[in-house]
Amino acid sequence: MKATERQSLQIWDEYIKNLQRETPVPVETEGDKAKRIAKLKGDFVAFAKYYFPNYASAEFAPFHLQAQKKLTTSDTIYMCMALAREHAKSVVFGLMVPLFEMVNGRMSNMLLVSHSYDNACELLMPIQVNLEHNQRFVNDYGKQRSWRGWERGSFVTGDSNSFRAIGAGQSPRGTRNEEKRPDYVLIDDIDTDEEGRNQERIEKKWQWVEQALFPTMSITGTKRFIVVGNIISKESVVVKASRVADYYKKVNILDKDGKPSWKERYNLEQVNYMLSKISYASGQKEYFNNPITQGAVFKDLRFGKIPPLSRFRLLVAYMDASYRSTASKKGDYKALALLGLHEGKLYIIKARVEQTTLANAIGWFYDCHEFAQDKVSIYNYVEVNGLQDPWYEDVFQPALKVVAAAKGYTVGISADKRAKPDKFSRIEAHLEPLNRQGNLIFNEDEIKDPHMQRLKEQFEAIEPALSAHDDGPDAVEGGYFIANNKLRLLAPIATGTSRRSVKKRF
Secondary structure: OHHHHHHHHHHHHHHHHHHHHHHOOOOHHHHHHHHHHHHHHOOOOHHHHHOOOOOOOOOOOOOHHHHHHHHEEEEEEEEEEEEEOOOOHHHHHHHHHHHHHHHOOOOOOEEEEEOOHHHHHHHHHHHHHHHHHOOOHHHHHHEEEEEEEHHHHEEEEEEOEEEEEEEEOOOOOOOOOEEEEEEEEEEEEOOHHHHHHHHHHHHHHHHHHHHHHHHOOOOOOOOEEEEEEEOOOOHHHHHHHOOOOOOOOOOOOEEOOOEOOOOOOOOHHHHHHHHHHHHHHHHHHHOOOOOOOOOOOOOOOEOOOOOOOOOOOEEEEEEEOOOOOOOOOOOEEEEEEEEEOOOOOOOOOOEEEEEEOOOHHHHHHHHHHHHOOOOOOOOEEOOHHHHHHHHHHHHHHHHHHOOOOOOHOOOOOOOEEEEEOHHHHHHHHHHHHHHHOOOOOEHHHOOOOOOHHHHHHHHHHHOOOOEEEEEEEEHHHHHHHHHHHHHHHHOOOOOOOOOOHHHHHH
């Protein structure tokens, strides 16, 4: 036996020992045992906690239980669940629910499908291991390993319940358990990053799902067809399945209020730590079901040296403050850009892009003031559209007074009430040509600053659908518009009469 095989066997043996250790059998009479089994068969949560304590380390989230109830009370359903990474989609829908249905006599033939056969086998393995080595399950339902077949990726229990793993593209035709067609088909992580970049391969895989996999189920019999995964490309099997599903649920790592969707397991600090260690685009893809095509509009963003501040005629500090006054990973970012125009180039000197409080965001204007000192004049603006007029007077101004009192002086901040056209159109029309011509420059001295990196990532994520956060680029566009207008007003007025012609006249 090779060293790697010995190591794998040791890991496998240790896994089984841990499972057996974590599922001790209670001492009880046969009568009490029968009552307990009957009670567990009627209560999914209690069933999961009793038989799978090693997996049920946190309470279920409402979205888990809503989907579970749909599955266990429906004879026919097509379900799609787009869940963020590490939200127990495989454990709940690939282990707990099918075994709960099996012991209740509502499932006899399960197919588990993934992007490859090996991955499907790995996902099916927890069922096989628990049927054979979970002491509580064996104590209540007997030894499940049967003579009919007990192989990796394909096995039949002593009660004639069949389980089979299938890789995408493999033939599922004729998959029967005696006269019974598959009644529980789970597609788990069928999409891959590589295929997400090739629409032809996605279409081919979807045709296989529609034409080969789905029809394996009986027209008249029980059938539960479940697709789980996270959305990693704009057009994927999960996305396509969501359009035809009877029940569709999308769950991001944070809800609409910026709180963990599975608060029973994660806290906001833990989530924010994970998000802080990966790029904005990666976080949107893996945890928010929002794949972004980086560089679709703004390609090859440039970092360069900023001229001395004294060479600028003026600077503009422009803020997109968003509507929300509390920190929220789901809500808009508050964004401020300190900009300067010099010799046709737009320089992004400082950036602040964060989901934070309004008071903290107002403090950014003071940071800009202290940075520039008396080297150059700064015009401070905050975006205020018609709908936000009450917000500017009732929320922003009082918050500014509080910050000014704490700082000991006031920084003047004007309201930009420009009637703005479509956000994507103006960002693209005003800033993309600058970038394409090499005239949009990020401060190279700020290249490691997380705020400047966030601004860069938001620029790279800009696309017509505007599915990503765009508050940073919006602030840059607003500041660029103001700076252009200010410089036009300061430009010398041309008289149309040359000095030579004046001399001749006199």
